Amino acid sequence: MDPDPVYYVDLTLNGLIFGAMYALMAIGLTLVYGLLRILHIAHAAVYAFGAFITVIVANATGSIALGIVVAIVASALLGPAIYRLLYEPLLKHPPYVAMIASMGLLIFMEDGFRILFGEQGLTFTRNPYPTEIHQLFGVTINTVQIAMIVLSVVCLTALALFTTRTRVGVAWRATVSNPTIATSFGVDAIKVRYLNFMIGSALAALAGALIALLNNFVEPSMGFVVSYKALAIIVLGGLGSMRGTLIASLALGLVESFGTILVGSYLDRDALAFLFLIIVLMVRPQGLTGARA
Amino acid sequence: MLHHFPLGFPVARAAVRIGAALAFSVAVATTATAQIKIGFQAPLTGPAATDGVSAKVAAELAVQDINAKGGVLGQKIELVIYDDQAKTDEAVFTANKLVGQDGVKFAVSGSYSASGRAAAPVFQKAGVPFISAYGVHPDITRSGNYVFRTVHLGQPQGRAGAKFVGDVLGHKQISVISMDNDYGQATLEGFKSAAGQFGIKILGEYSYPLRDRQFGSIVASVKRDNPQAIYVTGYFFTAGPLVTQLRAAGITVPIIGSQAFDAQKLIEIAGQAVEGVYIVGGLNRDRDSAQLKSYLAEFQKRAGYPGENVGATVYSAIVLMADAIKRAGSLDQAKVRDALANTKDFDHLAGKLVSFNALREINMPMNVNVVKGGKFVHYAWIDDLKLLAPPTE
Numbered sequence: 001m002d003p004d005p006v007y008y009v010d011l012t013l014n015g016l017i018f019g020a021m022y023a024l025m026a027i028g029l030t031l032v033y034g035l036l037r038i039l040h041i042a043h044a045a046v047y048a049f050g051a052f053i054t055v056i057v058a059n060a061t062g063s064i065a066l067g068i069v070v071a072i073v074a075s076a077l078l079g080p081a082i083y084r085l086l087y088e089p090l091l092k093h094p095p096y097v098a099m100i101a102s103m104g105l106l107i108f109m110e111d112g113f114r115i116l117f118g119e120q121g122l123t124f125t126r127n128p129y130p131t132e133i134h135q136l137f138g139v140t141i142n143t144v145q146i147a148m149i150v151l152s153v154v155c156l157t158a159l160a161l162f163t164t165r166t167r168v169g170v171a172w173r174a175t176v177s178n179p180t181i182a183t184s185f186g187v188d189a190i191k192v193r194y195l196n197f198m199i200g201s202a203l204a205a206l207a208g209a210l211i212a213l214l215n216n217f218v219e220p221s222m223g224f225v226v227s228y229k230a231l232a233i234i235v236l237g238g239l240g241s242m243r244g245t246l247i248a249s250l251a252l253g254l255v256e257s258f259g260t261i262l263v264g265s266y267l268d269r270d271a272l273a274f275l276f277l278i279i280v281l282m283v284r285p286q287g288l289t290g291a292r293a
Numbered sequence: 294m295l296h297h298f299p300l301g302f303p304v305a306r307a308a309v310r311i312g313a314a315l316a317f318s319v320a321v322a323t324t325a326t327a328q329i330k331i332g333f334q335a336p337l338t339g340p341a342a343t344d345g346v347s348a349k350v351a352a353e354l355a356v357q358d359i360n361a362k363g364g365v366l367g368q369k370i371e372l373v374i375y376d377d378q379a380k381t382d383e384a385v386f387t388a389n390k391l392v393g394q395d396g397v398k399f400a401v402s403g404s405y406s407a408s409g410r411a412a413a414p415v416f417q418k419a420g421v422p423f424i425s426a427y428g429v430h431p432d433i434t435r436s437g438n439y440v441f442r443t444v445h446l447g448q449p450q451g452r453a454g455a456k457f458v459g460d461v462l463g464h465k466q467i468s469v470i471s472m473d474n475d476y477g478q479a480t481l482e483g484f485k486s487a488a489g490q491f492g493i494k495i496l497g498e499y500s501y502p503l504r505d506r507q508f509g510s511i512v513a514s515v516k517r518d519n520p521q522a523i524y525v526t527g528y529f530f531t532a533g534p535l536v537t538q539l540r541a542a543g544i545t546v547p548i549i550g551s552q553a554f555d556a557q558k559l560i561e562i563a564g565q566a567v568e569g570v571y572i573v574g575g576l577n578r579d580r581d582s583a584q585l586k587s588y589l590a591e592f593q594k595r596a597g598y599p600g601e602n603v604g605a606t607v608y609s610a611i612v613l614m615a616d617a618i619k620r621a622g623s624l625d626q627a628k629v630r631d632a633l634a635n636t637k638d639f640d641h642l643a644g645k646l647v648s649f650n651a652l653r654e655i656n657m658p659m660n661v662n663v664v665k666g667g668k669f670v671h672y673a674w675i676d677d678l679k680l681l682a683p684p685t686e
Contacts, residue, residue: 014509
């Protein structure tokens with residue numbers, strides 16, 4: 001390989017962008033797992049929901065920004081609704097029951113999108129951003145990619161500050177790590193659950209909206225690949241750990257970006273995620289950051 | 294009134310019964326003797342549903358047109374449609390259902406390679422003449438002498454791509470991006486096998502999974518290759534984001550796509566970015582053919598979006614099956630098979646289907662489109678049938 005530094009900066013940047021999107025998706029998943037021990041597979045349908053709402057509202061009003069805001073708000077309502085209507089009644093059963101229900105909901109919603117919005121998927125009628133290009137360290141980058149980096153840094157920093165610096169945030173974290181003790185200290189565990197689904201779903205919707213903008217295309221089955229990759233990520237991150245999930249997301253993004261080029265002719269990008277998962281778990285069964293088993 | 298009733302009632306009832314029985318027998322008679330059933334598989338749900346729905350609309354349109362012209366051998370054609378979800382197990386299951394339960398004598402697949410490949414042996418074993426309309430895996434026709442195909446294989450498509458890039462456009466330094474399914478890989482092999490012949494040097498070769506929509510690292514690598522042109526295999530739903538992302542990285546060289554780019558949705562997704570992209574094997578919508586014009590108009594009306602290659606090929610496969618039954622002069626499956634094998638200069642919506650070779654693959658010129666003003670416009674014909682020759686075994 002020739003030592004072209006710009007090329008490797010480009011690959012690294014692309015990897016971090018992939019990773020940032022995975023992080024927005026996976027944070028919600030890992031929070032739900034930490035709190036309820038449920039693998040919330042239907043989270044990927046919330047992501048697709050966010051993408052569809054963005055396109056529909058943007059096309060109806062002519063404002064992409066409004067589309068994104070409506071998608072985030074709608075998803076922040078959809079998430080808690082899924083908890084209330086699907087998971088809460090199933091909490092008394094073993095966690096796999098809720099997981100199967102979640103899988104069912106993902107399939108149901110995917111086909112729902114297909115029936116409602118057509119099997120061909122939707123596109124923005126006007127979306128100049130993916131082809132608006134800028135130069136950064138000699139690398140060409142488009143407006144959507146910049147938005148992906150900036151918005152994920154802003155959201156994840158805000159989330160980190162919220163969970164460490166505010167009372168509600170600390171109570172939330174306490175509930176995730178030990179619900180019984182947190183409740184005995186007067187934390188309303190039920191409110192924490194709703195908050196959890198609200199924030200996780202809003203982040204997933206943002207990821208969906210940004211991917212929709214980048215591809216100028218949303219499809220009913222767009223959540224499918226993300227659903228299992230996000231699962232791989234939260235396992236890598238040590239289930240329930242936000243910091244671990246963030247690191248695992250970025251690491252997977254980088255592995256995919258470089259792997260596609262280096263071993264792409266033998267292993268495709270989706271297979272890489274799982275090879276990476278297997279290797280990491282063989283060496284560090286507790287996940288990348290070593291959260292408690 | 295009441296005392297009349299015991300007498301009148303049975304009479305009236307009997308009359309009604311006879312009437313109903315008569316009506317029923319008439320209905321049965323018309324359905325039993327006047328329908329030729331053609332089994333049809335397409336992915337109506339799941340990720341391939343876009344093409345599946347196009348296939349179904351086109352197939353129904355073909356049947357309507359055939360029946361409007363009086364049907365075949367004095368009988369109407371009827372489709373028996375199953376959703377195979379583009380999955381092999383569903384394809385085998387529904388093929389068995391078509392043969393065993395529905396008793397179809399003829400079948401057409403409006404589905405992808407994987408399902409056509411899985412279903413073909415079932416039809417072969419049952420002696421059911423079977424056309425895979427647009428499934429491109431080479432093994433489909435190798436299932437046996439009852440299996441035909443009405444689309445160019447990946448290999449000839451790739452060879453035509455090489456001729457177009459190296460000879461017609463005259464570009465020699467090429468980067469190649471292919472999807473890692475049967476179709477993408479076969480087309481890539483064809484391209485590579487003919488590249489030398491047209492003086493093409495491949496600078497970089499990349500592949501992506503079918504579900505991928507983010508191509509950042511491939512785009513970065515193509516940029517580093519700095520090619521004169523890029524050859525891409527993909528479907529419109531991968532091609533739309535891929536072409537957009539290539540153009541968004543400031544790559545301005547010509548992009549040459551494979552047949553499955555040929556859907557209006559590509560233009561909708563990629564908009565301005567897809568202007569000037571060439572498609573080797575796309576449907577020539579500008580051809581002077583009354584049948585093609587009426588097809589495109591009707592398809593648009595029924596589907597709500599413009600007709601493309603998949604639909605045109607499925608339509609042609611159904612019409613060809615009906616034509617073969619007509620030429621055979623009977624519903625005898627062996628005779629219909631022979632008639633299919635002896636097809637000469639059939640009017641396929643995509644051009645003239647010259648003949649089938651020994652492996653029941655088409656000899657047919659290939660069209661190249663270019664995207665211009667948001668439309669697919671005819672650009673060139675690749676009519677070197679020797680270069681396009683499909684495998685014979």
